[in-house]
Amino acid sequence: MFQLLRIKQWSKNLIIFVVMFASNEINQQNVTTLSILFFGFSLIVSSSYIFNDIVDIDSDINHPTKKMRPIASGKISKNMAIFVMVFLILVGHVIVINLNVQLLIFTSIYLIFTLLYTTKLKYIKYADLINITSLFLVRLILGGVALNIDVSTPLYFFVFFSSLGIVSAKKYSILKNDYILDSKVKNFLSNNYKDIELKNTMEWSFLISCITYLIWIFTEKINAINLYGIFLLLSSLFSYMFFIYYFRKETIQAKTEEIVEVILTNKNILLSLIFFGLSFFIGSL
Secondary structure, eight states: OHHHHTGGGGGGGGGGGHHHHHTTOOOHHHHHHHHHHHHHHHHHHHHHHHHHHHHTHHHHHTSTTGGGSHHHHTSSOHHHHHHHHHHHHHHHHHHHHHHOTTHHHHHHHHHHHHHHHHHTGGGSTTHHHHHHHHHHHHHHHHHHHHHTOOOOHHHHHHHHHHHHHHHHHHHHHHHHOTTOOSOHHHHHHHHHOOHHHHHHHHHHHHHHHHHHHHHHIIIIITTTSOHHHHHHHHHHHHHHHHHHHHHHHHHHTTOOSSHHHHHHHOHHHHHHHHHHHHHHHHHTO
């Protein structure tokens, strides 16, 4: 059942906490609020993954690794999966709405975007990239709405372009992976994208994300914290650049299709992100 929920993918939802750290609004009440939101929203996100697995069952059966997923392998029936999906949506929304009714707008947007992606946008050039990237922005906005904190423009752009870089890397890995022979997604990518196109999108997106992060430091934080804080935030930028370097290496070898798995299993990538997070957190204080 845990495999069906894809618990490891919940790590993407940590973006919810970014606004609190970036605005230095760290207190017990805000941490509690975002922790509850994280759990409730993660249940909703899991429901979207189940929907995707139900729709893609025929394609997943022919995939070298996805064929082991609970629905594709037959460990969990379609009817049971649908029941769990509906249950997660209902419970997740009860939790989220109890925090702030306005959050319903953005959880609904998330579900609509994932529905459109799974059924249609996954097979439309550029729309597939923008759609997934937008889901990361929804996570960022949820954190801001929950705490009634405005998200700064440079932070929006940083999350957007860093997410676009990661999403492009995933698509590039699928395209270049020789072990994936009969996949609807790979066939779409092969017919619509050149590998250099996705590679350039990844690299330019990461470059722009570095620039926007630097802009955020010098427009939002430089007058709010001391020199030590500025040093730590600049250190976080270098940690982020190390993450890009190692992540790019894995992408070139077509190993970043399962992004979360790569981050959790690659020591250099994981340490880069940990140092980035710590420097970002402490530097924002």
